[in-house]
Amino acid sequence: MAELLLELLSEEIPARMQTRAAEDFKRLICDGLKGAGIGFETARAFVTPRRLALVVDGIPAVRDDVSEEKRGPRVGAPDQAVQGFLKGAGLASLDQAEKRDTGKGEFWFAVITKKGGPTADALGAVIDGALKALPWPKSMKWGSSTMQWVRPLQSIVALFDGKVLKGEVSPGGKMAPIAFGATTRGHRFLSTGTFEVSSFADYQEKLRAAHVVLDAAERKSIILDGARKLCSDVQVTLNEDEGLLEEVAGLTEWPVPMLGAIDAQFMDVPPEVLIVSMKVHLRFFTTSGADGKLANRFVVVANNVARDGGKTIVAGNERVLRGRLADAKFFWDQDRKTTLESRLPGLKQIVFHAKLGTQAERVERIVRLAGEIARSIPGADAAAVEQAARLCKADLVTGMVGEFPELQGVMGRYYALGEKLPASVADALGDHYAPAGPNDRCPTAPVSIAVALADKLDALTSFWSIGEKPTGSRDPFALRRAALGVIRIVVENKLQLPLRPFLKADDLLSFFAERLKVQMREKGVRHDVVDAVVSLGGEDDLVRLLARVEALQAFLGTDAGKNLLTAYGRAANIVRAEEKKDKGLAARIAGAPDAALLEQAEEKSVASALDEVARKVKPALAAEDFAGAMAAFAGLRGPIDALFDKVTVNVTNRPEIRLNRLKLLNQIRATMDSVADFSKIEG
Amino acid sequence: MSNPSAARGKPTCFQELILTLQDYWAAQGCLILQPFDMEMGAGTFHTATTLRALGPKPWYAAYVQPSRRPGDGRYGENPMRLQHYYQFQAILKPSPPDILERYLGSLQAIGIDTTLHDIRFVEDDWESPTLGAWGLGWEVWCDGMEITQFTYFQQVGGIEVDLVAGEITYGLERLAMYLFDKKSVYYLPYNRADSDVPLTYGDVFLQNEREQSAYNFEHADTGMLFRHFADAETECGQLVEKKLPLPAYEQCIKASHAFNLLDARGVISVAERQSYILRVRELAKACCETWLATQKAAA
16 A cells, blocks of 8 residues: 655745645545546645645555446447447447347447556546646646746655656646656745655654644644734734634745734724724734724744844834824824714715716615515614614724725714714624624614615615616626625514515515525525425515524424324325416316315315315414314315315216315315415425 | 945935845846826836736836825825825736745845744735725734735736736835834934935925825815826827727826825715726726737737
8 A cells, every 4th residue: 555645836826715725635546546547545735835646555565457337329429429329338349249138139349448557547637637626716827838826846756665756747838847746945034945755654743843834724723822822922912713713824935923012002093993904904803802892913824934033024014004093093183083873975986886876876766675674673762763874884984984994884874873873873884784794793783774685675776767687697696695684683673564565576576585495404494394485475574574484394293293194195186286287277277166066075074174274264364273184184184185086086987076075175175275385395 | 325335234214224135036037117107096007017917018117106196195294195206116027936025025125024023914905996806815014003905906907917016015104114113204314414404204205295285185276187188098099999008008098196185185075986997997007908909910
């Protein structure tokens, strides 16, 4: 058993692409090995900013012969099909193929035997295939290459059983081929020259000596442990952040956490502003004091061991932060000299969308909409809603949001608090973009809810009105997110708020239904159950709709529910089969069966059971007692089972009796469909 | 007297920074070109980059380009923002395999000691909507500060490149502020402290920033600029017809600068903005296509 070691050294790979690339590389090589009939035990992938590496263990040194059969065309098939088959199978003529009777006729078969031999001979093709197939989110050419890679590819280590594999990658153009070798490089600044490796163990050890920690998980723990230690030394707590940790581990081959300080003069700027500057712009970790508030220390992770112990690096980073925060503080001080109210005219200068007018016009729509919505929201003070809606976009024309667009809403809240506006209004300014995603918090305060809903519903109806609807993966105005936001706000706050009056377009209501299905599926609700309720149409009160979905799902979980579904299926199948034969039938069997034509006792008892159900279901539905409505159906099961046992529907010699019985079956379907479209339920 | 020897020491002032970079890239085989003599927003607009990035011929060049961004004017009040500043640009086509090592050598040459600093390559994809150009690369960070933009050109004028150029752009003022530890661009030493007439960047350019900001934001005649834009657009189209890509491209640059001034004057709405950018891009595209035809014909 032998080891395969691969390393693709390149210029710096974007951090966000690394993990995925390592997984893809592993998958492609493993699939390639399987495809070539090469067995292996384990495969482990590694990635640093400059290299993708893979070690595969337990590969046999010699491959067995593999034989593979290919079925060709029928004997006597046209020559074109035969030639295609021969070419595909690599045969010269039909003499090399054999005829076999498959029971469905005689077919040509080719038996292709792939000669085994040293595994090493087959590995080059596997590597080449994986390299060509690796899907980078964005790739590029370099020099005169025709090949695409994430950034220029520099060298390749390909060792099998300690020996260099034969092979190379040609970037194309006039560029020299990159031959498989045993040579690599260490850290860009902390090592010089190249070195040879002989195995994975040797590779990992020499990399470490050359200041490269190969394993991203180890780099992460070096960063995390180091950062925690630095923080505890100065009595602050590290604000851990998995996404940032992942990114920083992808920017460093030899991570060195260092502690820096925020200048005291900036500590009265809102913490969100400091956090954006540090975390988003500079990739610093922030820290908290004992009171849980943002502390004046940060952790920066360098990719270097400086000879002055990092003094210069820390000083440099502090200086860059100071520059950014000086800007932020300037805006913070300037912005507070002007009220949000007096900024409103500025919104007339900002175009929201060429066809949808300015932000000022959008705000007018939001004000109107929020007012209407507020009437259905208990505890929403109309004056506060009006004020919050009017001011919700005012911070877009502040200096701070101009410089830090990600702080929209957040700054509005701070400036409103500074002006001593009511807290509910200030909070609504801060909340009205929420929820921005499935993990974002959902507004719960009445004023916030009204403005947040108005913001999203206006975006949806406005873009809908100019034909900008999401298609496939294209959703430039994040309308799916907006619809999901509306759904979450309504459902989580249990709002009795029919949506139809706000949506205007019917296909917008079905867009909501689709979003709802997606959201329910993520919560583990059966999509067919949601479908059965949604496809009834007409229900635009999401809370009521979900109550019905829940009741249906619960009912279908009971024996009574399962049996009734079977009965429904039988009734529907018979009716459908007959309708297929006779186009005009559907119209003739609509409506209740004629009582006078019901002959057998089983028929009569189904008819009266249906009447009974209809009597119970209507008031239950009216009272929104969906569980009660479902329970009413339980009484149907016995009579229906008896009907199928004893009664023949298609009595061919008595057409009026047949028609009446079909009416009865159709009535079963119609009665059940008044609660949910049971035909959508998958067995 | 400044030291005239070729083996320059660490630069101590703005002009030595430029001279050091020129020496360095000349030694790497680059032509040292002079700035393009028209107003433009960035070194990328110089024909030595935009046009030379296209076609099958190799091209190594480096130059300083005065860059004008009318909207960035701050009347000399902001220590870091200027409506007129300098970029140093090196373009190597086809990009050599050791281009990053060569770039790091330039940092060493200007006095950034990699045993003291933390240099990082952070993903940054570059795109110029007006030039119809894009490429992949990085922002290069030194201790958290962006000191260089590094791009491998993939498309220019909407045309996929034959050979990939590596473009290295240094923002000279920002780099100098870092090297010479100055809080304001205006405090930068322009020449050596031991010169007969030592001057700062502010001595040379502060008045210009004040006056040009006033022009850009208050006094530029918008009617005239709209006419200039339209005239340049028409002229560019006619020159493209006559298969004269170089003069045509100059008209494209003129249109682009007129647009930037109009934008700074605040007379172009957000909706119109996009359509102006597209109009400039159409000009750039036509010039690039015409230029490429001349290159392929000559090859």
